[in-house]
Amino acid sequence: MGDFNAKVGSDNSDYEYVMGHHGLGEMSENGELLAEFGGNNDIVIGGSLFPHRPVHKVTWVSRDGLTDQIKSTTSASAENGEGASLWIHRQEEKIGRRFNTRRLEDAAVRRSFVEELENQAAEGGSVEDQWTAIKNAFIATGENNLGELRTQRKQWITDDSWMKIEERRDAKAAIERAKTRGAKAAARQRYTALEKEVKRSCKRDKRAWTESLDDEELDDLADRISAAGIKINVNKTKSLDINTVNPSNFTVAGQAVENVESFQYLGSQMASDGGTKIDIGARIKKARAAFASYRNIWKNNQISRRTKTRIFNSNVKSVLLYASETWCVSVENTQRLQVFINRCLRYIIRAWWPHNWISNAELHRRCHQKPIATEIRERKWRWVGHTLRRGGNEICKQALDWNPAGHRSRGRPTGSWWRSLSKEIKEVDESLTWQQVKAMAGNRPGWRSFTTALCTTRGAQEEK
Structure with missing residues (x-):
């Protein structure tokens, strides 16, 4: 199939089953498409699985002098000697012995x-x-x-639970060994049942182990903790400065804390510029992996389009729009999200160019989808309503009225979540103030009418 102008990078998070971590640089847009293609077709980028010299990973140099990476694949077989393929089908790997x-x-x-x-x-x-x-x-x-490195057994897991874990491991191996569809489905069903049983058994064991600790054991545990003291792992401690010119430098236990440009907190990526571009890119990666895991459903002609769309909304779009209530989306980020959703929907209904090509408006009509900007706005204002109806001492409610001290720098202010909130309010009624909006949240029918007007205004603008 020739060469792909794609750079997959060395970060294979959410793409562990598609690529390794021996790439170069950072993943480009074509690299994302290549990884998505591999996930949808159950193939692996073989050139990134094992370490190679950089000269063996690179086939051209860009005009700005930065080396770019191209992963290639050929349709020639290995027997005729017409080049080696960097794509390999996933197969069962044998893990060697590990020494301590x-x-x-x-x-x-x-x-x-x-x-x-x-x-x-x-x-x-x-x-x-x-x-x-x-x-x-x-x-x-x-x-x-050295001796072999063995996994330490948790003291609260009983022998019965370990026997269930071994049965689950055997059931997973049976899925790979199955020859027919019926045998594979039966093995997968048995593995799912054992997976639920293992989780229930481990929860019971941990609860019983915790309750079995008497007062004497708890006192002894507290004494040992106080004698040892609380030690901070400096290697895992990071510092993140948001929208500051001079980064802060401080130490913990005499060691300097690393200052980073981004940090993952509760599943979201916090960036030093206060933006959401990195977080949206991470959500697209996770949603792409979730979409690829259901490729057998998308290809199944026995499942209706309505069912596929419902699965897409519940299992893929929910991953994509996680924590979108707090996003300050720009036109560029909205376009990235919309392009990903359109590509997924076209894959589901097979609306590809040139034979089955349809417009995006027709695509959304057939799949009963709203524009992504409208969905994000609906989620955001739904969350704002829930927050405003909470008690007066709630931190999340106080944060909506918090005004940071200090002065911003000269020039046009950067877009923020609060500024987008104020702008959307003015789109409905120029005379509305934030205090009036807060008072409106207590009246659910009135709040519902207000949010409907917000989202309708947005939808009309997008249609234009």
């Missing part, structure tokens, strides 16, 4: 490991013989000096 390499921190163990490894080094023979001898030497030396 932490023991190498001990000088005596490290010295013994090196000496024994040097004594077992083999010389001469073919390349295969030398490689086999090296591999066996590392395995034997690791067994003698």
Whole structure:
């Protein structure tokens, strides 16, 4: 199929089943489309699974001197020798033995490991013989000096729960071994039942273990915690400055805290510029992975379009619009979200160019979809209404009236969530004030009419 002008980058979060983390740079827009294609068709970008030299990952240099990455795939087979394919079908991987390499921190163990490894080094023979001898030497030396790394067992999990966990692992392997659709469906159904049983059993075990702690054990645990003190993990502590010129520098326990440009908090990406571009990009990635996981449903001709649309709304769009009530969306971000939704809907109803091409308006009509900007506005004002009806001491309600101290810099003010709120109110009625809107929230029928007018105004503007 030729070369794709796509850069997949090294961050494979939400794309673990599509690509590895041995790419270059950051994922480009074509890289997102390539990853989406791989997820929808159950194939993996093989060139990113294993470490390679950068020169082997790059096929051209851009005009600005920055190296770009191209992942290629060919339709030629490996037998005729017409090039190697960087796309591979997913197959079951065999995980090798893992040794406890932490023991190498001990000088005596490290010295013994090196000496024994040097004594077992083999010389001469073919390349295969030398490689086999090296591999066996590392395995034997690791067994003698390091030992295998085993997962620590949680003390509150009982033997019965561990037996259920083993049954679940066997059921998952049975899904991969199934040859027919019926056998695969039966194995998947058994795995789902065991998954629910394992979760219920572990919850029961943890609840019973917590309740079994008597007062004496709790006092002993408190004494040990107070004796050891509360230690902050500085490596996991990050600092994020929002809309500041001079970043703050401070230390914890004598160690400097790393200052970052973005940070994930409760599933949302907080950016140093206060914007939502990074968060929206992360939500699109997660929604793309969710959409790819239902590709068997989208391709099934026995399922009606109405059912597919309902599944898309509940399982994909809900992931995409998570925490969208707090977004300050721009035209660019709204366009990115709308393009992703349109692409998903066209994949579901097979409305592709040139044979089955339809307009976006017709696409939304067939799938009963509203413009994404209207949905975000509806969610935002629904959340504002719930917040205004809360008690007077609620922090989230107080935050709506909070006015930060200080002066903004010269120039046009950047867009913010509060400014977008005020602008939308003026679109309905120029004379409305924030105090009048707050008083309106207590009257649910009146609030419903107000939010309907807000969203109707937005919809009329988008149609124009």
